[in-house]
Amino acid sequence: MxxxxxxxxxxxxxxxxxxxxxxxxxxxxxxxxxxxxSNLAARLEAYDIRPAQFTAxxxxxxxxxxxxxxxxxxxAIEPPQAVLLVNKLxxxxxxxxxxxxxxxxxxxxxxxxxxxxxxxxxxxxxxxxDLDSSSALSAEExxxxxxxxGKLYRDE
Amino acid sequence: MxxxxxxxxxxxxxxxxxxxxxxxxxxxxxxxxxxxxSNLAARLEAYDIRPAQFTAxxxxxxxxxxxxxxxxxxxAIEPPQAVLLVNKLxxxxxxxxxxxxxxxxxxxxxxxxxxxxxxxxxxxxxxxxDLDSSSALSAEExxxxxxxxGKLYRDE
DNA sequence: TATTGTTATACTCTATAACTATA
DNA sequence: TATAGTTATAGAGTATAACAATA
Numbered sequence: 001m002x003x004x005x006x007x008x009x010x011x012x013x014x015x016x017x018x019x020x021x022x023x024x025x026x027x028x029x030x031x032x033x034x035x036x037x038s039n040l041a042a043r044l045e046a047y048d049i050r051p052a053q054f055t056a057x058x059x060x061x062x063x064x065x066x067x068x069x070x071x072x073x074x075x076a077i078e079p080p081q082a083v084l085l086v087n088k089l090x091x092x093x094x095x096x097x098x099x100x101x102x103x104x105x106x107x108x109x110x111x112x113x114x115x116x117x118x119x120x121x122x123x124x125x126x127x128x129x130d131l132d133s134s135s136a137l138s139a140e141e142x143x144x145x146x147x148x149x150g151k152l153y154r155d156e
Numbered sequence: 157m158x159x160x161x162x163x164x165x166x167x168x169x170x171x172x173x174x175x176x177x178x179x180x181x182x183x184x185x186x187x188x189x190x191x192x193x194s195n196l197a198a199r200l201e202a203y204d205i206r207p208a209q210f211t212a213x214x215x216x217x218x219x220x221x222x223x224x225x226x227x228x229x230x231x232a233i234e235p236p237q238a239v240l241l242v243n244k245l246x247x248x249x250x251x252x253x254x255x256x257x258x259x260x261x262x263x264x265x266x267x268x269x270x271x272x273x274x275x276x277x278x279x280x281x282x283x284x285x286d287l288d289s290s291s292a293l294s295a296e297e298x299x300x301x302x303x304x305x306g307k308l309y310r311d312e
Numbered sequence: 313t314a315t316t317g318t319t320a321t322a323c324t325c326t327a328t329a330a331c332t333a334t335a
Numbered sequence: 336t337a338t339a340g341t342t343a344t345a346g347a348g349t350a351t352a353a354c355a356a357t358a
Contacts, residue, residue, distance in 0.1 A: 028309070105333065
């Protein structure tokens, strides 16, 4: 099979693949992602936490003091969404905006003690959900999958 | 590495992995899926077609005469969403509801000639988008990925 | 009584433009 | 003038309850 530039002639398109949705990476990605997402969302519901909020907590933990704009970029969301997200975390006492930078327009974001403690719990829940949703795979297959998916979206 | 039942002790959770998001299949799935989806949506915009509409057209082509309830199940959407989706396809003259079944509550769904022709075009666009978004993978890696993802969501 | 399709509604997520305060 | 954060708003997408027609 040639893959010079992964280009597709009109001829190929007509015949190629079995024209089934299951040969589109985008389609199977979406189906798989929906499964993971709904399982995770259901488990996090007990903590009144959305998947995106968990991700935000994790990023803040990894980069304490980061700005909202940086958080937005890391989450691949727009700044206005980041505002609402951080509002919720702050209301719940899980994270804080600290006006400490030389640039007085921006905040540094930090986890509160309560945020750190909750996050520790959530990590167990999230990892269990992840293993659960991928229980059809062996440990080696799971690693393979992580590696392949990583290639797909790294250095965009 | 043991994987008896893919279960996680509290001890594991604390130490395991580098606790990074990139070791969660759900997270990397979501990031990859977003990339595929936005690329696809952008390309289909020229045809005023959403990804879900393309999927619907493909399913109707593969199972002409199917009921809306069946389409909804195949798309993993709720019946009210299927109504709106089919309305749009019918308004645009791409598909038709035909009251032909013995059960007079339901319709059979069919592509129009125009729908078939547009779908043929769209398939080229969609496959090109899919190859494009997965250009970081070799052909063999792409096949591997399709197989692994298939395992994840088949027979739920 | 149950089911197909439908309407109405509401809630989340997302995207954009416009504003404020700092720079 | 440019940037960080914010507000307001509108558009998708999605979920649920309730209804009509048919079974």
